[in-house]
Amino acid sequence: MDPRARYRAVAFDKPAPFALPSFNAAPLLAFTKRAAAQVLPPLVMVLLILGIWQLACGGTGSALPPPTKVFKDTWPLIRDPFFDRGGVDKGLFWHIIASLRRVALGFSLAAIAGVGLGVLVGQSKLAMRGLDPIFQVLRTVPPLAWLPLSLAAFKQTDPSAIFVIFITAIWPIIINTAVGVRALPQDYRNVARVLGLSHFEMFTKILLPATVPFIFTGLRIGVGLSWLAIIAAEMLIGGVGIGFFIWDAWNSSLISEIILALIYVGLVGVCLDRLIALAGRFVSKGTA
Amino acid sequence: MTQHYLSIEGVSMQFGKQVPVLSDLWLGVEKGEFVSLIGHSGCGKSTLLNIVAGLLHATDGTVILDGVSCEDPGPDRAVVFQNHSLLPWLTVYENVKLAVDKVFKGKKTKQQRHEWVIENLELVHMTHALDKRPGEISGGMKQRVGIARALAMEPKLLLLDEPFGALDALTRANLQDEVMAIHRRLGNTVLMITHDVDEAVLLSDRIVMLTNGPEATIGQVLDVDLPRPRDRLTLADDARYVAARRDVLRFLYERQRPPAEKAA
Helix, strand or coil: CCHHHHHHHHHHHCCCCCCCCCCCCHHHHHHHHHHHHHHHHHHHHHHHHHHHHHHHHCCCCCCCCCHHHHHHHHHHHHHCCCCECCCCCECHHHHHHHHHHHHHHHHHHHHHHHHHHHHHHHHCHHHHHHHHHHHHHHCCCCHHHHHHHHHHHHCCHHHHHHHHHHHHHHHHHHHHHHHHHHCCCHHHHHHHHHHCCCHHHHHHHHHHHHHHHHHHHHHHHHHHHHHHHHHHHHHHHCCCCHHHHHHHHHHCCCHHHHHHHHHHHHHHHHHHHHHHHHHHHHHCCCCC | CCCCCEEEEEEEECCCCCCCCEEEEEEEECCCCEEEEECCCCCCHHHHHHHHHCCCCCCEEEEEECCEECCCCCCCEEEECCCCCCCCCCCHHHHHHHHHHHHHECCECHHHHHHHHHHHHHHCCCHHHCCCCHHHCCHHHHHHHHHHHHHHCCCCEEEEECCCCCCCHHHHHHHHHHHHHHHHHHCCEEEEEECCHHHHHHHCCEEEEECCCCCECEEEEEECCCCCCCCHHHHCCCHHHHHHHHHHHHHHHHHCCCHHHHHC
């Protein structure tokens, strides 16, 4: 019998469904419920906090503006983030982009150097004995403490800020990569040896893919620290950047603008974290 | 002295300054032979297999395969590991392909290598899951892929390290039958570690029984004189099968008590 004929016969033999062929609302309802369960609690909390804030700062003579005043004061900035009147008088978009550019440069350098050093320290006992104590000391130095030194070395503000990002982000990347390399199961090493993989093939085909989840943990911590450090560094070095924007607003007593900038800084920080997490999931193909 | 295909000559193994694990072990395996190593856990079976694989260096003695000394690991001695050891970020196809590309680069064209991967996965009936990752398939399937990866290297010697130990009884029986079928078809030389008496008798031409460690060595070698192909159902009542089984059990439970019982 022609298999297609059998298929057709089966299809016709099936009893007609009793339900009306109407729109089935159940899945949509379930989705809405799930979405509400996700969105409602944080929404309620935000409204609650705004309410308390409004009550606390709503009176006359309050040092900080209430949410309504913040919104009213900063509406021009929110509405047009893209204006550019030269110098540092730019929209928030340009400030954030300037900060992100510095983070991107410093963080990329830190990622490359950090993974390289991490693999070295993870693979070689000698390298670990020599370098690990140094790393442990250097990683406790606060980011901003590097700034004067880098200003002295680079004699320019932009490379100095990028160096501060680099030196802040590199430690968690090194340490996590090294832990990942050391955690490589002996089985995988045995497989590589039985197959007769060269050192280079061992590195690219086994070590690196096996270490990817660890590397991305380091990258995530690193990008978070970078974003913390750049804001502080920019306050000191000036120029275009969200950090200096905040400092500038303080000098002009524009408290509402500071609050708006803080919200933006927080949102961008979350986006950076999610971006790295997403990249990690993509690179490790969901096996992490 | 006649030349064996695989020759284990006076192998001893000592870790640090402890009592040696293996002591002066001699064994010859012929081409196409299926030999099982059986013994209580901790007796050094896995150590011996790792020495033959080249993953460990014997403190004394040598292992010679087809006239070549086995100092370092190599694809001529493919290992099927107990815990399958597939790379979790590669698909079933890619796991086998990695081995095939490494061993046959320059000897086979790209198309031939692809076909060879498929052919070996067909041998273990895993072509339906080419694009699955190890995390998405069952333990038995993973072990099949591990076997396919080892076979695809066309090794002179196939080393099985308790390959079915982590599987449930039904899956294990199934895979044992398939390994027998593959062995009949390809005529591989196989050295298998096991702690399962039935498995050893069913699959092997010879069973090598190790004494309890430390300083383990070969206690007894049993020839399993059963015609192939073997069928587990008809063999269950076969007098020769029952006798072989009894011999191994006697060795393990009378002459070599399990270490825990001896301590008690």
